[in-house]
Structures are given as structure tokens and as C-alpha cells.
Amino acid sequence: MGDAPAHITYIGHATCLIEMAGEALLTDPHFGTRVLWARRCKSLTVDPAMLPPITAVLLTHTHYDHLDISAFKYFPRDVPMIVPTGTAAALHPFIQNPVLEVAHWISHPLTATLTITPVPVRHYGGRLIPGWRFRGVNGYRIQWGSHALYYAADSSYGTHFAEVGHLGPVALALLPLGGFLPRWASPARPINAEEWLRAMSDLQAAHAVPIHWGTFHGLGGSRREIQRLARLSSQRNLQHRLHIVEPGEGLDVPFMTA
Secondary structure, eight states, rough: TTTEEEEEEEETEEEEEEEEEEEEESSSSSSSSTTEEBSSSSOSSGGGGGGGOOSEEEEOOOOOTOOGGGGGSOOTTTTEEEEEETTTTGGGTTTTSSSSEEEEEEEEEESSSSSEEEOOSSSOOOOTTTTOOOOOOEEEEEEETTTTEESSSSOOOTHHHHHHHHOEEEEEEEEBBBBBOOOTTTTSOOOOOHHHHHHHHHHEEEEEEEEBBBBBBBBBBBBHHHHHHHHHHHHOOOOTBBBBOOOEEEEEEEEEOO
């Protein structure tokens, strides 16, 4: 692939397609028109049937906006699913793919050039039916050749970002903005704009993309918080490191090449 840059497609909410050098990772796939009562803000612009061959799917937790069982029909049976400890049983009745539970801080090679390391985040998982089970939660540090990426779908601010940063700088971080509940109502408060920039610094992230916003009505961050993030980054002379990608759109990452 020579010097082809990486490409990130923010499909929406926590679903991101990360492509580099002929390999592809997909995070928390959700292609449905709604999550429980929350409808998609606009029609899906990415056809899941036209995705490139997927190297692996990364699942962060089993909340309904992150684990959509109907999405797995789009993946061949040999595509591995990387999931938090204690959550594989949530998938086994529905799919025949290999499901790999990988504990925090344990690096797992997927290919000769691609290694994932699940890392802690400050969030709570769980599937309401049957019972409040499958509660593991992961973030992921992704080592792709000489480049590192970070992905967290849901997390409040905490020391875990700096702990991941101690592993070394990351070229690009995909960080959630806002969350499922208002900050006053959530025991694990969603990240606001100030904390988002602090997390980017803690991770030693050269660049970052906000996710978990603009996809489902009432779920995730608001456009107002995205605008606040843009203003704050400009005031702190960080605007060159912030990349706001609309749901359904993509970003070439020229600072990451094969």
C-alpha cells in the first residue's frame, strides 16, 4: 500500500470504521434506525453491506446503543469479535463468529502489524434482559505498525486516560463527547468539552476526533457541546489537533501512513 494514509469513517454514535494498509477495524457496530425509543437523526449514509473486509470487530460493552445483534449479519463467520471479559455469552446464542474475551492490559495480536490492547474506562456495562448481566467494559489501544490509536466509546473523565498515556503517545484518539444521561443524572458523568481536551492531553494524543454525538435523538453529545469544544480548542490553540467529523463522513489521516 506504500504511503497510503489511514482513513477513519465516523459511521455514527460509537460505530467507526478504521482503515489502514488493507486492514480494517469496526467498533461497536450499530446500523439500526433506533435504539430503544431514540430514533436515528438522519438516514444511515454508509451501506453496511458494502463495508470492506473487516479484520476484527471491537466491542466496548453491551449497552443497546453499542451492542446491536442485528448488525452482525453483515460479517462473515470468520471475523473475530473482541469483547470485554464476561460478555462473550451475550453474543454466543446469536452468532457463530469467534468471540474473544481479552482482559485489560493484555495485548492481543490480530495480524503481523496490528495489535489491540483492551484498557479500562470509567463506565458501567450491562444488558437489562436477561437480568443485569454482561457488565464488562473496555476501551482499546490499537497498535498499527509504528502508530497507536485509542478508542473509547463511553467513559467519564478519570485517571485511566493518563494510565493509557503512560504506554506512549497515540497518533489519533477517538473520544466520546456527552453521553446517555445528563451530567447531573449519571453516576458516571459524560465527558464535557473541557474534560475532552484534558483527556486528549492525558493520552498524549497528537490528534483526536469526537464521537458518540449527532446520531440518535437524545443519546450522546449535542451539537452545542461540539461547538463549545471547537471554541475551547481554538482558544487554547489546539484547533489543528481537533477533527470534527459529521456522522456518515470520513477523515483521511495523513499523519498515519503504512
